[in-house]
Amino acid sequence: MKTIKRRTFLKATVAAAVVGSVPLSIGFNEFKKKAEEAPVKKVPTICKGCTSYCGLFASVKNDRVWKVEGNPIHLKSRGHLCARGHGMAADLYNPNRVVGPMKRVGDNEFEPISWEQAFQEIGEKSKKIISKYGGNSLMWMEHGSHRKFYVDQWFDVIGSSNFTTQYSTCFNAKTNAWLQMTGTSLNGDHMNAKYIIFEGRNFAGGIIPNGMNHITKAKANGTKIVVIDPRYSEIAKIADEWIPIKPGTDLAFRLAMANVLITEGLYDKEFVRRYVDGFEEFWKVNKGYTPEWAEKITDISANKIREIAREFAKNAPKAFIEPGWHGLHAHYINSTQTAQMGIILNALVGNFFQRGGLMPSASISLGHIEVPERFHPEKGERADGAGIDGQYRTVEPARGIAQITPDLIDNGKIKGVFIYNYNPVRSAPDFEYQKRIKDAELVVTIPTIWDDTSYYAAHYILPEHYYLERSDEPETVSGHVAHDHPQVAIRLEAVKPMHNTKHCLDILKGITKAAGYDDLYPFTVEDHIAAAVKPLGVSLEQLKKAGTLEFPANVKPGFPMKNGKPALKTKTGKVLFSADLFRVDGKMGIPTWVAPLVMPDTSKEDEFRLIHGKQPWHSHIQTANNPYLLAMSERYNGTYMWINKSRADKLGIKTGDTVTVESSIAKKNVKVKVTELLHPDCVWLPSTYGVQSKKLEYGYNVGVNFNDFAPVMVEPLSGTTMAQEVIVKVRKEGK
Amino acid sequence: MAKYGLLIDASKCTGCTACTIACQMHNQLPPENNYNRLEMMERGTYPNVKMEILPMQCMHCDNAPCAMVCPTQATYKREDGIVLIDHDKCIGCKYCMTACPYDARQLNEDRVPEKCRWCPEMLSKGEQPACASTCMNEVRLFGDLEDPNSELNKKLAQVDVYQITPEKGTKPRIFYVKK
Numbered sequence: 001m002k003t004i005k006r007r008t009f010l011k012a013t014v015a016a017a018v019v020g021s022v023p024l025s026i027g028f029n030e031f032k033k034k035a036e037e038a039p040v041k042k043v044p045t046i047c048k049g050c051t052s053y054c055g056l057f058a059s060v061k062n063d064r065v066w067k068v069e070g071n072p073i074h075l076k077s078r079g080h081l082c083a084r085g086h087g088m089a090a091d092l093y094n095p096n097r098v099v100g101p102m103k104r105v106g107d108n109e110f111e112p113i114s115w116e117q118a119f120q121e122i123g124e125k126s127k128k129i130i131s132k133y134g135g136n137s138l139m140w141m142e143h144g145s146h147r148k149f150y151v152d153q154w155f156d157v158i159g160s161s162n163f164t165t166q167y168s169t170c171f172n173a174k175t176n177a178w179l180q181m182t183g184t185s186l187n188g189d190h191m192n193a194k195y196i197i198f199e200g201r202n203f204a205g206g207i208i209p210n211g212m213n214h215i216t217k218a219k220a221n222g223t224k225i226v227v228i229d230p231r232y233s234e235i236a237k238i239a240d241e242w243i244p245i246k247p248g249t250d251l252a253f254r255l256a257m258a259n260v261l262i263t264e265g266l267y268d269k270e271f272v273r274r275y276v277d278g279f280e281e282f283w284k285v286n287k288g289y290t291p292e293w294a295e296k297i298t299d300i301s302a303n304k305i306r307e308i309a310r311e312f313a314k315n316a317p318k319a320f321i322e323p324g325w326h327g328l329h330a331h332y333i334n335s336t337q338t339a340q341m342g343i344i345l346n347a348l349v350g351n352f353f354q355r356g357g358l359m360p361s362a363s364i365s366l367g368h369i370e371v372p373e374r375f376h377p378e379k380g381e382r383a384d385g386a387g388i389d390g391q392y393r394t395v396e397p398a399r400g401i402a403q404i405t406p407d408l409i410d411n412g413k414i415k416g417v418f419i420y421n422y423n424p425v426r427s428a429p430d431f432e433y434q435k436r437i438k439d440a441e442l443v444v445t446i447p448t449i450w451d452d453t454s455y456y457a458a459h460y461i462l463p464e465h466y467y468l469e470r471s472d473e474p475e476t477v478s479g480h481v482a483h484d485h486p487q488v489a490i491r492l493e494a495v496k497p498m499h500n501t502k503h504c505l506d507i508l509k510g511i512t513k514a515a516g517y518d519d520l521y522p523f524t525v526e527d528h529i530a531a532a533v534k535p536l537g538v539s540l541e542q543l544k545k546a547g548t549l550e551f552p553a554n555v556k557p558g559f560p561m562k563n564g565k566p567a568l569k570t571k572t573g574k575v576l577f578s579a580d581l582f583r584v585d586g587k588m589g590i591p592t593w594v595a596p597l598v599m600p601d602t603s604k605e606d607e608f609r610l611i612h613g614k615q616p617w618h619s620h621i622q623t624a625n626n627p628y629l630l631a632m633s634e635r636y637n638g639t640y641m642w643i644n645k646s647r648a649d650k651l652g653i654k655t656g657d658t659v660t661v662e663s664s665i666a667k668k669n670v671k672v673k674v675t676e677l678l679h680p681d682c683v684w685l686p687s688t689y690g691v692q693s694k695k696l697e698y699g700y701n702v703g704v705n706f707n708d709f710a711p712v713m714v715e716p717l718s719g720t721t722m723a724q725e726v727i728v729k730v731r732k733e734g735k
Numbered sequence: 736m737a738k739y740g741l742l743i744d745a746s747k748c749t750g751c752t753a754c755t756i757a758c759q760m761h762n763q764l765p766p767e768n769n770y771n772r773l774e775m776m777e778r779g780t781y782p783n784v785k786m787e788i789l790p791m792q793c794m795h796c797d798n799a800p801c802a803m804v805c806p807t808q809a810t811y812k813r814e815d816g817i818v819l820i821d822h823d824k825c826i827g828c829k830y831c832m833t834a835c836p837y838d839a840r841q842l843n844e845d846r847v848p849e850k851c852r853w854c855p856e857m858l859s860k861g862e863q864p865a866c867a868s869t870c871m872n873e874v875r876l877f878g879d880l881e882d883p884n885s886e887l888n889k890k891l892a893q894v895d896v897y898q899i900t901p902e903k904g905t906k907p908r909i910f911y912v913k914k
Binding site: 068069070083085090207210213216628629630631645646675676680 | 747757759767782784785
């Protein structure tokens with residue numbers, strides 16, 4: 001790791017500003033002094049430190065972003081902001097940004113090229129691929145789906161169905177189960193709850209600042225907080241109880257909770273009678289899952305399981321199991337069943353559409369930009385098989401299966417890949433395998449920094465403006481936190497672009513035009529913004545001033561009804577305990593016990609399950625080259641792998657020792673933290689580190705990543721990576 | 736004249752470190768300089784274990800040892816209770832760093848032992864400094880101890896507090912909520 005020397009970062013930012021043609025021909029101290037005296041302009045924007053997308057105000061002095069603060073209206077931030085939000089604002093001045101279009105000329109060598117040349121060459125190669133193999137051999141990958149509207153304009157015309165998100169590495173089991181069983185997605189109403197279970201959900205690590213504000217306020221008002229997690233996570237710190245569970249066995253715990261609720265008659269019979277389908281079927285298969293049965297699997301005593309189930313029911317409907325995200329919904333072969341049980345437990349206590357339970361997001365419709373009618377051929381099949389009979393029929397095609405892309409290139413289905421704001425080489429399992437994305441005929445990345453995917457796989461790198469350098473179309477704000485009022489937020493350009501970068505829309509305009517698709521985007525970002533705001537009944541100026549606008553409430557408690565009948569978007573309008581789509585291979589679509597694929601043999605002193613999670617000052621891999629956030633890691637030994645003290649003692653390992661970690665695919669060294677805060681069966685890695693791009697000089701080779709050790713796998717129902725189905729051997733370095 | 740104080744409810748802190756970096760940004764500090772920090776401690780043995788976190792920064796002591804040992808009066812106490820350092824008077828002897836029982840000072844890029852300033856430019860406007868305003872769990876509350884109607888005094892009336900190493904006689908101006 002490059003040591004972060006005094007002043008180097010701020011100096012570099014000044015240098016970068018000079019390069020970026022900002023008239024700053026003054027020394028560092030003088031620059032700082034001038035900056036102190038300058039007037040401050042506050043520009044509203046939307047954070048990009050993680051996918052919570054908090055509303056922010058950027059304070060700008062002398063055309064330089066000085067600091068950011070949470071927007072006081074925005075549902076996610078409400079005036080507060082986490083560390084990564086501050087750190088990633090400073091990343092605007094990170095010297096490791098891609099400063100202009102690049103073309104690969106050697107193994108790890110690139111040469112700067114003009115935008116014209118980049119568009120011409122990429123356009124021609126795309127055209128060739130489309131005419132030779134068909135449009136469906138082009139693929140677009142991105143972190144989420146923010147650019148889907150732009151991509152659709154092209155992919156609809158060429159007939160490609162291959163828009164793939166990172167969600168299979170993140171939480172597909174959850175969204176899949178909710179879609180199949182409820183047709184909706186609900187948020188915990190933390191503020192009004194009396195009892196909250198955070199199972200595999202570290203709300204204080206994967207942070208929504210206003211959500212945490214609600215949780216700590218609820219706690220001050222007497223709400224009981226129970227954390228069930230192999231690791232004493234940050235949310236456990238404010239919990240009334242931390243219950244360490246054997247990793248991979250949450251499904252057994254949940255099956256037994258339901259068993260207690262039903263056996264003891266504690267469930268909400270009225271709710272079940274009116275709004276649930278498949279209760280009898282469920283109970284038939286659930287009968288055997290007693291707390292005594294679960295105790296042997298989970299390491300949680302039968303009495304404790306009964307106690308939690310009783311307290312949960314007693315406090316209902318102002319009680320819920322936090323729906324969660326990554327924690328329980330991508331790690332194991334039983335992740336989808338675990339997600340199903342989360343829905344079933346919440347439904348059993350009747351907390352759906354209840355204050356203090358689970359509430360829907362408020363909604364509002366933005367306007368659409370008009371695009372000319374064009375011929376849309378029938379699309380090809382998804383190359384990854386998501387949603388296709390005989391392949392991955394039960395996987396959501398809208399999200400796809402990101403981790404198998406090199407296979408799709410190997411088998412010739414995919415010839416060209418565009419990767420936007422996403423780093424699959426580092427954030428999907430098996431680093432060496434993911435590097436083979438490079439083998440496609442055309443690989444284009446659209447990043448802001450020299451991420452691993454650009455460095456190892458891209459043929460062309462087309463840098464996008466940093467988020468503080470661009471305006472984007474407004475977005476609706478929802479999810480994570482219960483709130484009755486719909487909100488609309490906007491990202492506005494806080495400072496002029498420093499480098500030779502472009503907006504994603506202009507990058508797509510350039511590529512498609514050169515590929516022979518004239519005028520696919522007859523509009524600008526400003527036109528898009530104006531069209532989106534049009535039906536809202538507010539002026540663009542109002543939105544641009546406030547950054548976030550709140551509209552009249554349109555959410556109230558109560559199960560959705562139509563003509564006196566339950567009206568969820570499911571087959572019967574009710575919550576389905578048996579998901580139709582999951583009735584595959586003779587299964588009933590009802591969650592039953594599925595043991596994890598692998599279990600560590602803990603009679604062997606050196607064998608552990610490798611688990612991972614978020615640190616509160618880092619998110620994903622995108623913060624892993626940030627000097628401020630890395631300084632925080634250094635301050636708190638944040639790159640260390642956690643190991644339980646009793647296990648470490650047997651291996652003669654102490655905090656600060658370097659250990660060798662070996663899985664079936666990799667062997668790496670890492671420093672360890674010996675702790676009482678972890679289940680003895682596992683070791684825990686923070687999910688951020690292990691950058692391998694040599695052009696990311698702060699993060700390069702700092703720590704290791706769980707994806708180094710996880711082989712590529714596909715969970716059958718939801719397509720997730722199952723990245724905790726990994727056994728590792730841990731020993732002191734050199735032994 | 737206001738007399739500033741700070742109340743910290745450490746039990747609400749979940750260790751996100753936003754306070755540290757919000758301060759760094761507000762004060763334009765380089766990554767390795769931080770005016771506040773978290774002390775983290777494990778207590779107990781698995782599975783009966785707890786994590787405790789103590790946010791630390793300059794206590795702006797009424798009997799400030801750093802000011803007493805300063806040979807050039809570079810470190811001084813203002814009437815409003817805030818302890819500051821005059822860079823022009825500082826000779827870089829670092830006596831203040833040694834004298835501080837709270838390890839609150841760090842050498843800045845000009846070799847001046849800098850520290851948390853309690854951001855008087857914010858407090859004087861009735862605003863919370865960046866470390867407090869960014870905090871999602873509302874761990875910190877700054878305010879005027881002389882003003883009986885200040886939010887700080889209202890809160891102080893409701894809770895029991897303790898201070899760090901009162902036996903050293905430093906009379907710190909940070910109060911911690913007793914659990």
